[in-house]
Amino acid sequence: MPIVTPLRRTAIIVRDMDRSMQFYGQVLGLNVWKRGEGGADNPALYTLLGAPPCTVRYVILQSEDVEWGMVGLFELRDPAPADDTHHAIDRANRGEACLVFHTPDVRRIHRGAREMGLTVLCPPTRLVLKAHGLESLEMTLRDPNGVLLNFIQ
Numbered sequence: 001m002p003i004v005t006p007l008r009r010t011a012i013i014v015r016d017m018d019r020s021m022q023f024y025g026q027v028l029g030l031n032v033w034k035r036g037e038g039g040a041d042n043p044a045l046y047t048l049l050g051a052p053p054c055t056v057r058y059v060i061l062q063s064e065d066v067e068w069g070m071v072g073l074f075e076l077r078d079p080a081p082a083d084d085t086h087h088a089i090d091r092a093n094r095g096e097a098c099l100v101f102h103t104p105d106v107r108r109i110h111r112g113a114r115e116m117g118l119t120v121l122c123p124p125t126r127l128v129l130k131a132h133g134l135e136s137l138e139m140t141l142r143d144p145n146g147v148l149l150n151f152i153q
Contacts, residue, residue: 009060009070010099012147013049015083017057017075019116019144024071027112028101030061033070039078051076071099089119089146098140098148106137106153113141121148 014020024030038045039055046054055078062070087093103109106124113120119142128135137153 006068008068009072011072011074012143012145014073014075014145016144017059017073020073021059023112023116023118023144024061024073027109027116030063030071032059033062033067034060046076049074049076051081054078054080089142090121092121092148096148098150100150100152103151103153106139106151109151110139116144118142118144
């Protein structure tokens with residue numbers, strides 16, 4: 001028997017909160033559940049992220065009013081950490097996680113991502129798994145922070 005619940009949320013350390021909110025809020029349509037900022041007044045915010053003392057700005061997003069499967073965006077600044085990037089931006093890397101979302105409109109997300117100049121690893125593509133009787137329209141891209149995302153219609 002598991003001792004954990006289904007995944008509550010994914011936390012993403014972002015480079016630019018406003019650009020990240022443009023993607024997750026406007027392109028994907030997620031709504032704000034909680035938002036805030038803290039630093040020396042609440043050191044647990046940076047300590048839990050393994051960061052040295054800094055200011056943490058956060059926004060927790062959700063789809064509709066569901067309180068699981070949420071996306072947390074965390075921006076560290078004053079001082080900001082050194083910029084980390086994946087080894088390869090145009091493909092998945094070993095050890096890398098991928099967020100997977102279901103959507104009624106993969107092509108709309110593709111258009112929004114292209115308008116933002118994001119890296120699209122695979123445009124909307126028909127995936128057929130005959131052995132399992134499954135067929136879907138899917139695409140994979142990187143968000144403004146380089147996080148790998150897959151969308152299934």
